[in-house]
Every structure is written in structure tokens, then in C-alpha cells.
Amino acid sequence: MTFTFYDLRGKAVQPGAIPVSAGSTYQQYFATTQVGRMFALLAKFSVTVDTTEIGSFTMQMTNSAGTTAVQNV
Numbered sequence: 001m002t003f004t005f006y007d008l009r010g011k012a013v014q015p016g017a018i019p020v021s022a023g024s025t026y027q028q029y030f031a032t033t034q035v036g037r038m039f040a041l042l043a044k045f046s047v048t049v050d051t052t053e054i055g056s057f058t059m060q061m062t063n064s065a066g067t068t069a070v071q072n073v
Contacts (some may be wrong), residue, residue: 001061003043004071008055018045025064 001020017043020043029039047054056072 001042001059002027003045003059005045005054005057007053010055013049013054 001022003020004016004029005018007013009031026039032035033039058069058071059073060067062068
């Protein structure tokens with residue numbers, strides 16, 4: 001997964017794209033779950049800028065089926 005946060009003007013907030021490796025966590029979850037193929041994701045990030053200046057973010061998830069992007073959340 002890759003997260004990128006943007007300010008209110010649409011400029012990427014430093015440090016830019018933040019990669020998160022979650023493959024082993026997903027693999028472990030799906031190997032042991034009894035509820036089928038559903039999951040919820042909670043991601044937390046430390047913020048060192050004024051949070052009122054953060055306007056949106058994008059997220060990309062990549063797996064063996066390809067890449068999916070969620071834009072401007």
C-alpha cells in the first residue's frame with residue numbers, strides 16, 4: 001500500500017508517498033479468518049504539520065491481481 005497526503009491546494013505533503021508493507025499481515029489474516037474474504041483497514045500516521053492544512057489523500061493497493069487506487073479521499 002502507498003499513501004500520499006495533500007494540502008488544501010493539492011500539493012503533496014512531505015515526505016510524499018508513504019509505502020506500507022502489509023502483505024504478510026493480510027496473508028496471516030486470510031489464512032486464519034472464519035468470516036470469509038472481508039476485512040477492515042485502520043491506518044494511523046504521525047503528523048508533524050498543521051492538520052487543518054491536510055485536505056485529502058490517495059491510497060494505492062497492489063497485489064497479485066494488480067493495482068487499485070483510491071483518489072482524493
